[in-house]
Amino acid sequence: MVSEQSQDETEQQPTIGRIPGLIAAVAIVGIAIGAAAGLLTLMLYQVERFALGYIENAHESGPFNVPAIRRAISVTVGASIAAVIWWLLRTRTTTVPSVKKAVGGALMPVWQTIVHVLLQIFIVGTGMSIGREVAPRELGAMFGQRFARWVRLGAKDTRMLVAITAAAGLAGVYNAPLAGTFFAVEILLADVTLETVTLAFACSALASWVASLVKGTHTFYLIGKANGLFTPDYMVFALIAGLMLGVAGALFRRGSQWAEKNKPSGAGILWMMPLAGLLTGVVAIAVPQVMGNGRAAAQLSFSSKADLAVIPVLLLSFVAKAIVTLMTIRSGASGGVLQPGIALGASGGAILGILWMQVFHTNSIGMYALLGACALLAASQQAPLMAICLVMELADAPINLFVPIGLAVAVSAFTASRLAKPLAAWHLPRAKAADR
Numbered sequence: 001m002v003s004e005q006s007q008d009e010t011e012q013q014p015t016i017g018r019i020p021g022l023i024a025a026v027a028i029v030g031i032a033i034g035a036a037a038g039l040l041t042l043m044l045y046q047v048e049r050f051a052l053g054y055i056e057n058a059h060e061s062g063p064f065n066v067p068a069i070r071r072a073i074s075v076t077v078g079a080s081i082a083a084v085i086w087w088l089l090r091t092r093t094t095t096v097p098s099v100k101k102a103v104g105g106a107l108m109p110v111w112q113t114i115v116h117v118l119l120q121i122f123i124v125g126t127g128m129s130i131g132r133e134v135a136p137r138e139l140g141a142m143f144g145q146r147f148a149r150w151v152r153l154g155a156k157d158t159r160m161l162v163a164i165t166a167a168a169g170l171a172g173v174y175n176a177p178l179a180g181t182f183f184a185v186e187i188l189l190a191d192v193t194l195e196t197v198t199l200a201f202a203c204s205a206l207a208s209w210v211a212s213l214v215k216g217t218h219t220f221y222l223i224g225k226a227n228g229l230f231t232p233d234y235m236v237f238a239l240i241a242g243l244m245l246g247v248a249g250a251l252f253r254r255g256s257q258w259a260e261k262n263k264p265s266g267a268g269i270l271w272m273m274p275l276a277g278l279l280t281g282v283v284a285i286a287v288p289q290v291m292g293n294g295r296a297a298a299q300l301s302f303s304s305k306a307d308l309a310v311i312p313v314l315l316l317s318f319v320a321k322a323i324v325t326l327m328t329i330r331s332g333a334s335g336g337v338l339q340p341g342i343a344l345g346a347s348g349g350a351i352l353g354i355l356w357m358q359v360f361h362t363n364s365i366g367m368y369a370l371l372g373a374c375a376l377l378a379a380s381q382q383a384p385l386m387a388i389c390l391v392m393e394l395a396d397a398p399i400n401l402f403v404p405i406g407l408a409v410a411v412s413a414f415t416a417s418r419l420a421k422p423l424a425a426w427h428l429p430r431a432k433a434a435d436r
Helices: 002-012 018-052 068-092 099-103 110-126 134-151 155-174 177-188 194-215 232-261 269-286 295-302 308-330 338-357 365-381 384-395 399-424
Strands: none
Touching: 018 068, 018 110, 018 134, 018 155, 018 194, 068 110, 068 269, 099 134, 099 155, 099 177, 110 134, 134 155, 155 177, 155 194, 155 384, 177 194, 177 384, 232 308, 232 338, 232 365, 232 399, 269 308, 295 308, 295 338, 295 365, 308 338, 338 365, 338 384, 365 384, 365 399, 384 399
């Protein structure tokens, strides 16, 4: 007992070379994951070009000008191909753990992880409704694990490095170093120390810079002119919207958990995912913005006019995006919900904003959509700092907006946290064994 205690105390003490080793790991893996994130983005563009005949950008954020039949064929064929490969990957080889499990010590197999990552980018490019941000996080986690084993870091430092490098993947793919930093310390580690924050920010910043050299840099969302930043009505709107979108975010979080828990683990994926692709294509005939990771639906909200006639379109976009995204996860697809969450929040914020602007006329619709995106994402992820930084960085929003949006995020995150236990007790129907 004494010897074990002494050994534990020794392992907790800083050793010579520990800090230089961590710095080297952050630098080397940061560069590697930044390059990988840039290449994954270029891959997404090429898949979109081949499957749908366009490349997403802020001005053409979705396949609005792509013929409906091509949209339907693209997403159905893409889902069918991915279903077969994922079935083989999950039933015939070593399972790829989640990033959180990897942070906890689960080993990420090399080639299986790479295939898993590429499949996620592939299905988003062909039009399935799911986020692409998990792919670079998984790649970053794998890089971090391998490097930690190479330089023989201790268990505690390995856990920290894996979380930091996984979050750097998020930062690299979206050029969002602050969001990457807070994703590491707020979600993966839940440990805010000077050392953790410093290393996480350094790795995310480095990955963002390297990724920008590979894929370029641009504003992800165009929000238009930001005016009336601190008007009293906008601050009141932040309170009301924060409350309402906090509820919506909590429900979306619960739905995502249900879909993830009930996704098929066996042959069910071979018919469920192609069916999800086909249904997505059918919905996309009337609502093309449901396709992809959510950029199209969000940008539609940011660019909307303050006209009551727009509300049915935004409401349809909100409902369709939520249902199709949950259906995609339930069918067995792997991917993220950050971008779909932003899309839902932007749609909800724009709807509330249009109604609000019938009385007050001090802000543009993009301001309300931006606030809504931050609020719902914070509620659905229970990570207010990461959420607000990610949306603000993607939109290149004025830093002044942290005041009203921070208020909305605080209200939404608190509301969602109060609803967590009641929703957890709400037992949604489980999938049948035959589907799993």
